[in-house]
Amino acid sequence: MCLAVPMRLIERRDEFSGLVEAEGVQREVSLMLHPEAQVGDWLLIHAGYAIGGIDEEEARIALELLRQVADAEVPQ
Amino acid sequence: MRADGYGDPAAVRGLVRQIRRAAERLPRAVTFMEVCGTHTHAISAAGLRRLLPEQVRLISGPGCPVCVTPVGYVDTAEALARRPGTLVCTFGDLMRVPSSSGSLEQVQAERGSVRVVYSPRDAVALARLSPDLTVVFLGVGFETTVPTVAAALAEAEASGVKNFLVLSGHKVMPPPLRALAADPQVRLDGLLCPGHVSVIIGARAYSFLPEEFGLGCAVVGFTPTDVLRGVLELVEQVVAGRPAVANLYGRVVSAEGNRTAWAVVERFFEPADAVWRGLGPIPGSGLELRPRWEGRDARALGVSVGPPVEPRGCRCGDVLKGVIDPPACPLFATACDPSQPVGACMVSSEGTCAAWYRHERLAAGAGRA
């Protein structure tokens, strides 16, 4: 019910459409549900729509926290 | 296939260690429930249950939209697909759901009138290309998906595509959560909240659970570390006796959610009572097209179906509430298995019973925590 993937907005096409990309794969999606998207933003894409943006600072903090957890582990 | 930071095995090991340490201080064994088919899938794919300590049990609730879609809805969808001049468009998830007499997959074989699409926009495009066809989109899914269907309706309105209709089977999450929390048969110690539903409705939507029921919640994403951070949080909440809503998916979830998206939903849909396969009717848990959109409501096409045939002996309701484990159902692995699913929990590959059935076959195997 919640299959959504992060993809980066690389082009706005018209008022409500844009081109997003992840790992070289591109798709046109609708921005109607997240019209404030700017080119360069990472967006959460579900069923051909951007349903929200990804806060890069929050993501950075989350990954940093995980890296600390990982570093405390003895490698297997 | 290398994982990114959110899937890092060392981080997973570290979180598991933290969960085990925290769980030592638990006053009793605890049961946490996730209510999202995508969570069920992610947990199965990584085998996360096997990593948790014995006193922490993770179960799946009614979070799979495929599983909770009532038989009557699928019967209506099939009847629409048999209606002359009609093309039914659907997400792939619904194609093999058993109805009273077959499935959409079988109707496609019979009539060629069912098309799987990745996005509701694709269905609008099909409607635009074939103005002589009545295109009906099967609107299933929770709050993550409803806005996309509403947006497709908005697009159809704006561009004059009159032959795009929706058969709404949409449901919303807070009412069943309230029903579960209030159900004396259900003994839960915490809830993993669906991360992407939460993008739309906001983390604040779950406040009633700790406030009214003392049930702690963790809003989490779908990577293994996201799920484990949620489990850790719920364990710590139980140990501290302080249930709360913890938003652990702040990179996409805010307190208030996506208001723009919900405004589009409210333009086209209104709350309604809905039937949940296996659970029965839950008031206010569904969404219907508003009366002014009758012209886009597939129910107005007036196809008739007989009374739905519900499987006898099926205990999906109890499984979905976490009251029993799948093997306790008399049909499990006898009359009901993934190749011939009878009830809701076996229908989707990520339903509780289907997931249990597949993992039973590793009973003697390695990988236990």
Added chain:
Amino acid sequence: MRKPGRILLGHGGGGRLTQELIAQLFLPAFDNPALAPLTDSALLPELPPGRPAFTTDAFVVDPPVFPGGDLGYLAVCGTVNDLAVAGARPLWLSLALILEEGLEMELLQRFVEGARRAAGEAGVAIVAGDTKVVPRGKGDLAYAVTAGVGVVPLGRELGDALIQPGDAVLISGSLGEHGAAIMAARHGLAGPALSSDVAPVSGLVEALLGSGAAVRTMHDPTRGGVATTCNEVARRCGLRMVLEEEALPVTGGVGSVCRVLGLDPLYVACEGRVLAWVAGEDADRALAALRGHPLGAGAARIGRVEEGGGGMAPVVLHTRYGTRRPLDLLAGVELPRIC
């Protein structure tokens, strides 16, 4: 008279239109001594020494032209590869086409050119063919049906029954590229690196078999992908396949397509890969041989064989988290999902 731009029913009728099609399109493309006389049956030279191998296949693909290939190229590669993984040197193919009335001639030319190119790369001759035309609306543009003959050289023994516990499971390159390219094309996803892996693998197979490694058996993981092929093999030989998640080669593009559409790369078709079971101690030698061939640059060891039974699933994934989960047969085809 102007040449028709589309296939007409007459092209399948055996009369002048059919003759023109053969003479102007098929014969020049597939030019070889066995085909040229255009007799009812191709008369072939003697088979080289060894066991004859024979296979048949049918191809229908939507879209019929996709990044990396087309129906014609796919059809020839598919049959060449079935022969190659059986240990046979592919020799002669037949190609029958069922075309839908109205098919654009340019598209047919594309298929024929694809078939010609694949045959050239594989060193095989298309020695027999047929064309039928069905009325518009009764066919999906074009179907191709092929059959192929090859020879397994004397002394070469391969088969699933030879697999033993301790054997290594190898793949010649990254997973799911063909299926991902097709699904991407169908659902509006595009990307420069998204391309089918379709290719004739006979040369790659000979490199592997010539390495001296003890190769038990080989398969091409087409529809249903690596997981499905492993299930078939495991059921046939009664042993268990354990695949290592961290070792599976998946490109970024394929991973992205699968994430967007909710697919699992283990179940997505390849059309230019070899799955090989080799003696455990020969795995490195086999990998070196594969990697030395242009089509095998991404070869990897992805799993091992264990004793079967014990109530466990025949194919199991060892996840990067140290847990195991079964890789079952799919109920049907993989569909894009939202859940």
